[in-house]
Amino acid sequence: MNRGIVAELEPIFYPRGVAIVGASNREGNFGRFFLEGFLQMEFEKLYVVHPREQEVLGVKAYPTVKDIPAEVDLAVVVSPQDTVPGVVGECAEKGVKGVVIFTAGFGEQGDQGRRLEREILNIAHRGHTRIIGPNCQGIYCPASRVTHFSGLSRESGTVAMISHSGSLSAILPMAAIAQGIRFSKVVSSGNECDLNAVDFLEYFGQDPETKMIIAYLEGVKDGRRFCQLARSISKEKPIIVWKGGTTERGARAAASHTGALSGSNRVWKAVLAQTGIISAQSAEELLDYLQAFYYLPIPKGKRVAIVSGPGGPAVATSDACIEAGLELAELSQGTRRRIAEIIPPVGTSTDNPVDLGMGSGFAPQWYTDSIKAVGEDEGVDLLLIIGGSWLPNFGDMVVEAVKEVNKPAALVSMGLMLMVPTKGIAIYPDGRRAAMALGKLVEHARFKASD
Amino acid sequence: MNRGIVAELEPIFYPRGVAIVGASNREGNFGRFFLEGFLQMEFEKLYVVHPREQEVLGVKAYPTVKDIPAEVDLAVVVSPQDTVPGVVGECAEKGVKGVVIFTAGFGEQGDQGRRLEREILNIAHRGHTRIIGPNCQGIYCPASRVTHFSGLSRESGTVAMISHSGSLSAILPMAAIAQGIRFSKVVSSGNECDLNAVDFLEYFGQDPETKMIIAYLEGVKDGRRFCQLARSISKEKPIIVWKGGTTERGARAAASHTGALSGSNRVWKAVLAQTGIISAQSAEELLDYLQAFYYLPIPKGKRVAIVSGPGGPAVATSDACIEAGLELAELSQGTRRRIAEIIPPVGTSTDNPVDLGMGSGFAPQWYTDSIKAVGEDEGVDLLLIIGGSWLPNFGDMVVEAVKEVNKPAALVSMGLMLMVPTKGIAIYPDGRRAAMALGKLVEHARFKASD
Known part of the structure; x- marks a missing residue:
């Protein structure tokens, strides 16, 4: 079934026409919600299917999918559960390539729902x-103007996402988009009675638009194929996974959420070790790691240099770096002499973590000169910069200095500066989060270099 | 020396007069920086000591401390290292109760600096x-208008802080103040050649203004006394500690930062187990836990009920709750029936985590009614609410519902809502952080209940 996964999924992600089945003029109708999203994206070949409506939000409505006088490659179905088999049958007859079934009340509710899923699948397969x-x-695919939520960006990017949660398939991209990150494709795959996370992983692995993959997963249906694919794709494209249902109670919740069998945490840990998947333990961690992979080059080693104004965070972040699997670089004597010429001799340190002292708040060039000094040290693979100057051009100056150095750099704003990440520099509010994100880059570099 | 710690420290935190020694009109002078802070606080009995200045920022300057024609209980010294012994001698003769030495270049730089510290101490003790x-x-003490940084609040509160980092003694309070938290007293104790963290812990333990204590510590000078005090104070006032220097490289950095001996991580873990101290691993964790202790009542048990619109975060946060030492409450049949009357039967769950489904985005009363239902269940000790409605009055409605329930509640905004914490409800951007903070409340409740 998956031999030609690209050939099968390409028309679904880049459809010639889209039908929203069940959209109505009633306030709070979910079909309207999808329709609003497509209209915001300025998707043009849009049709509504509804037994009684003539038009919804200015889009012409047809009684059935088969009445639409044009090609439809994607249908989004929000109509009531008992109408779904009929709608899928019409889609199959019409030659629709993919049907997104938003409607709930299937496998996640037990055996009867699972039987209904099998019935739908049989009907669908009659028409390919x-x-x-x-x-x-x-699905969300900005290049084709397909969307699954209002308020997402129309700009296309390099990140693909697979989600077993509908809400997270919108919340996480929205949060990432606010950090300047852009997506190639997002899919929320729900109960997965047909296409599943492994199919999408295979597709995104081959998709030239996609350079990295993030996922929120509850259960994986074909574990062996998932591991094989993840292991080979990870070598080229980092895969960051946040796994839900790793405890017994979480798994019980997952079963009633998407009918998923979450598997044990022990098995999941073995999968991580084998596949090179980067593991995130929360939404925040997932976004932190994504930011690092999106904006930073892959490091050559694990030796980090810390450049900090505040002394306490430099000490505690040194601990966090060690715990994240990094090593504190031993700076060369030449580098330390260079730094000694930049900063005062008292209340500072030229040893790593480099402590610029209190005066650095007024002297942004102490930061930038020190960044260049440690960045040009051959014993340094990554930079972690803490705090900064209150002067308004500090951000631009640091970005410029980091660009010259061309090594992965994270800046810890301590919640006081408002800076957005950009190529070459990731921004975190906390030193420990920065250390963990840099640690994941090193983990990925090591996996890439392994056999 | 510490028999009358309150009697000794009270005049230093509530001084009749303050001298800033070394403040000048030069741009970037640190004495000016302190002076600006005191002027912002509208501290009145303020004097500058400087050999040449007549006046700094409108404050009259005297050549020496002894020339000030009024009582001075606190002196803040920023003058060069070689002038410090002389200044301390004058303070001792004048009867100054406490001298804050901002100037660096002492014990943190090695043996010679440590000798200088002993010399200063001998001089100081001549005059008590x-x-x-x-x-x-x-120090910062808003009730007396004493401050150590510009931009802190003039409102007094219930949190005391001890810090081995000067910058963190300002950064962390500023971040907490932005969340509505207010401080009784803050001290940055530096190299601690005389008064140390244990002295301040004892004082804050007895201080009626202080209801909880946070700390950033690198090394503790009198470990045995620290443990005894912490153990007894923790029973009444939660103590949250972020410890720097827990790794070898972190400890090396701590030694050059404040000359501290950080001790091993193994010893620190034993201290935590013994004393009931709440351990934070980063600035962010410290602030997260502080928020919970500041705004929430102490829970009666560890059974948490999750109420969520988005399904994925409900699953993953269930995992996080288990990992944080909480238990997912088994809701009573009565509670589940109540919830079944609030939400639709499909795409939802009345089991804990309660999944309100997609429709809850448009229906804030599904949240508030469900909060009341689970909150009134006798099998529920804590509430964790995820997501919310986009409607603008959602925040107020949730606060009202939580108030009726009167159990500790955390709301996870998923980064989409801007809500500030308030009595009865703490706000976190991520489910895992909320779970960990609630877990710390339970840990503290258990310690309080132990012998």
Whole structure:
């Protein structure tokens, strides 16, 4: 079934026409919500299917999918559960390539729901129609103007996402977009009665637009194929996974959420060790690691140099770096002499962590000159910069200095500066989070270099 | 020396007059920086000591401390290292109760610096003068208008802080103040040649203004006394400690930062187990836990109920709760029936984690009614609420519902809502952080209940 995964999924992500089945003029109708998203994206070949409506939000409505006088490659179905088999049958007859079933109340509710899923699948396969869902949010692909939520960016990027949670398939991209990150494709795959996370992983692995993959997963249906694919894709494209259902109670919640079998935490840990997948333990960690992979080059080694104004955070972040698997670089005598010429001799340190002292708050060039000094030290692979000057051009100066150095750099704003990440520099509010993110870059570099 | 710690420290935190020694009109002078802070606080009995200045920022300058024609209980010294022994001698003769030595270049730089510290201490003790520092930022006490940084609040509160980092003694309070938290007293104690963290812990333990204590510590000089005090104070006032120098490289950095001997991580873990101290591993964790202790009541048990709109975060946060030492409450049949009447039967769950489904984004009363339902369940000790409605009055509605329930509650905003914490409800951007903070409340409750 998955031999030609790209050929099968490409028309679904780049459809010639989209039908929203069940959209109505009623306030709070979920079809309207999808329709609003597509209209914001200025997707043009858009059709509504509804038994009674003539038009919804200015989009013409047809009684059935088969009545639409144009090609439809993607249908998004929000109509009631009992209408879904009929709708899928019409889609199959019409030659629709993919049907997103938003409607819930299937496998996640027990045996009867699972039987209904099998029935739908049989109907779909009569017409070579693939199913995404049910109980899912569907897909976002800014290059084709397909969306599954209002308020996402129309700009395309290099990150793909697979999600077993509809809400996270919107919340996480929105948070990342606010950091300047852009997505190639996002899919919320729900109960996965047909297409599943492994299919999308395979597709994103081959997708030239996609350079890295993030995922929120509850259970994985075909563990062996998942591991094989993840292991080979990870060598080229970092895969960052946040796994839900790693405890018994979490797994019980996952079963009623998407009907997923989460598997044991022990098995998941073995998967991580084998595949090179970067593991995140929360939404925040996932976004932190994504930021590092999106904006920073892959480091050549694990030796980090810390450059800090405040002394306490420099000490504690040294601890955090060690715990994150980094090593504190031993700066060369030449580098230390260079730094000694930049900063005063008292209340400072030229040893790593380099402590610029209190005066650095008024002297942004102490930061930038020290960044260049440690950055040009051959014994340094990564930079971690803490704090900064209150002067308004500090951010631009640091970005410029880091660019000259061309090594992965993270800046810890201590919650006091408002800076956005940009190529070459990731921004974190806390030293420990910066250390952990840099640690994940090193972990990935090591996996890439392994056999 | 510490028999009457309150009697000794009270005049230093509530001084009749303050001298800033070394403040000048030169741009970037640190004495000016202190002076600006005191002027912002509208501290009135303020004097400058400088050999040449007549007046700094409108404050009259005297050639020496002894020339000030009024009582001075606190002196803040920023003058060069070689002038410090002389200044301390004058303070001792004048009867100054406490001298904050901001000037660095003492014990943190090696043996010669340590000798100088002993010399200063001998001079100070001739006049019953106590030393804070050197290499420190000094004290903040809004009730007396004493400050050590510009931009802190003039409102007094219930949190005391002890810091081995001058910058953190300002950065952390500033971040907490932005969350509505207010401080009783803050001290940055630097190299601690005289008064040390244990002295301040004892004082804050007895201080009626102080209801909880946070600390950033690198090394503790009198470990046995620290443990005894911490253990007894923790029973009444939660103590949250972020420890720097827990790794070899962190300890090396701490030694050059404040000359501290950090001790091994193994010893520190034993201290935590023995004393009931709440351990934070980063600035962010410290602030997260502080928020919980500041705004929430102490829970009666460890059974948490999760109420969530988004399903994925509910699953993953269930895992995080288990990992944080909480237990997912088994909701009573009555509670589940109540919830079933609030939310639709499909795409939702009345089991804990309660999944309100996608529709809850448009229906804030699903949240508030469910909060009341689980909150009134006798099997529930804590509430963790995830996501919310986009409607603007959602925040107020949730605060109201939580108030009725009167159990500790945390709300996870998923980074999408801007809400500030308030009595009864703490706010976190991430489910895992909320779970960990609630876990610390439970840990403290258990310690309080132990013998």
